[in-house]
Amino acid sequence: AERLPNVTILATGGTIAGTGASSTTTVGYSAAKLGVEKLIASVPELQKVANVRGEQVFQIASENMNNDYWLKLAKRVNTLLAQEDVDGVVITHGTDTIEETGYFLDLVVKSQKPVVIVGAMRPATALSADGPLNLYNAVLIAGSKEAVGKGVLVALNDQINAARDVTKANTSSPDAFRTGELGYLGYVQGGRVVFYRSPIRKHTLQSEFDISKLESLPQVDIVYGYANMNRIALDALVAAGARGIVHAGVGNGSLANAVKPGLIEARKKGVLVVRSSRVGQGIVARNGEANDDELDFVASDTLSPQKARILLMLALTRSSDTKQIQDWFYQY
Numbered sequence: 001a002e003r004l005p006n007v008t009i010l011a012t013g014g015t016i017a018g019t020g021a022s023s024t025t026t027v028g029y030s031a032a033k034l035g036v037e038k039l040i041a042s043v044p045e046l047q048k049v050a051n052v053r054g055e056q057v058f059q060i061a062s063e064n065m066n067n068d069y070w071l072k073l074a075k076r077v078n079t080l081l082a083q084e085d086v087d088g089v090v091i092t093h094g095t096d097t098i099e100e101t102g103y104f105l106d107l108v109v110k111s112q113k114p115v116v117i118v119g120a121m122r123p124a125t126a127l128s129a130d131g132p133l134n135l136y137n138a139v140l141i142a143g144s145k146e147a148v149g150k151g152v153l154v155a156l157n158d159q160i161n162a163a164r165d166v167t168k169a170n171t172s173s174p175d176a177f178r179t180g181e182l183g184y185l186g187y188v189q190g191g192r193v194v195f196y197r198s199p200i201r202k203h204t205l206q207s208e209f210d211i212s213k214l215e216s217l218p219q220v221d222i223v224y225g226y227a228n229m230n231r232i233a234l235d236a237l238v239a240a241g242a243r244g245i246v247h248a249g250v251g252n253g254s255l256a257n258a259v260k261p262g263l264i265e266a267r268k269k270g271v272l273v274v275r276s277s278r279v280g281q282g283i284v285a286r287n288g289e290a291n292d293d294e295l296d297f298v299a300s301d302t303l304s305p306q307k308a309r310i311l312l313m314l315a316l317t318r319s320s321d322t323k324q325i326q327d328w329f330y331q332y
């Protein structure tokens with residue numbers, strides 16, 4: 001018989017580890033309460049499909065995710081995946097920022113082995129809690145040959161998504177995650193892990209970003225576009241020392257006349273400016289709504305503002321050249 005895969009579950013908190021006052025509490029519960037051993041014990045079926053080990057890396061609601069937690073988590077994932085006795089890693093995580101942690105890891109994990117991030121929309125104490133089956137499916141994916149080399153995966157509700165492209169698209173439904181027009185990579189159904197496509201943007205082993213020697217990441221912030229927008233927040237962020245600004249513009253990354261001079265001034269001070277869009281689908285075109293060549297700005301391609309922020313932080317650890325950084329936005 002084939003041996004069971006060795007899967008390490010790294011727990012970080014979130015609603016999957018949340019508890020509520022009663023079985024009908026699906027809002028107003030407390031996230032990040034149950035430890036990793038409790039999560040594993042709640043799904044005895046795991047023992048039949050993998051040799052699972054658990055580690056509590058930290059215990060937070062994922063709205064509190066930050067760069068320091070990311071560096072700690074990524075280093076731990078890389079250490080584990082370098083071990084011969086680890087076949088894959090599952091990370092339990094809050095859903096609010098699961099897509100950001102996923103993309104960060106997609107850019108800095110140095111292994112082909114599966115990394116699957118999983119969460120839940122309902123706390124562990126709720127009727128029809130989605131965490132246990134989501135965790136079971138995540139362990140199946142992490143132990144599968146099919147998931148090798150696919151980059152970091154975000155898996156909930158039987159759907160498998162590429163970390164680069166997925167976004168939370170519903171505040172509370174268990175069917176909360178969407179990759180939009182680019183589509184899911186696959187499904188888990190009845191214990192079968194099935195893929196239909198593979199991400200082709202650079203990730204994990206092909207990535208040139210390396211956090212192994214980093215203790216911090218450069219400050220990059222986001223300004224959000226809307227009618228009647230002003231430059232107050234932008235100026236405050238630049239004054240506070242931002243090295244990069246992601247502009248989450250309306251439409252195809254358009255810049256309001258009230259804001260554009262602020263971005264130009266920021267760039268002249270050395271701040272890297274990335275034009276992204278609040279729309280959520282489609283490419284932000286270079287030299288479209290703004291002349292990026294002239295302004296020395298970068299266009300975000302299809303990355304959402306929160307994902308563009310991550311790539312820009314990592315890019316700034318290696319370069320401050322706009323052309324190089326634009327190239328990376330086309331490659332990752």
Ligand SMILES: NC(=O)C[C@H](N)C(=O)O
Pocket residue numbers: 013014015016031060061062063093094095096097119120121122
């Ligand atoms: N469903 C969840 O996990 C939401 C929670 N606020 C978190 O991200 O930790």
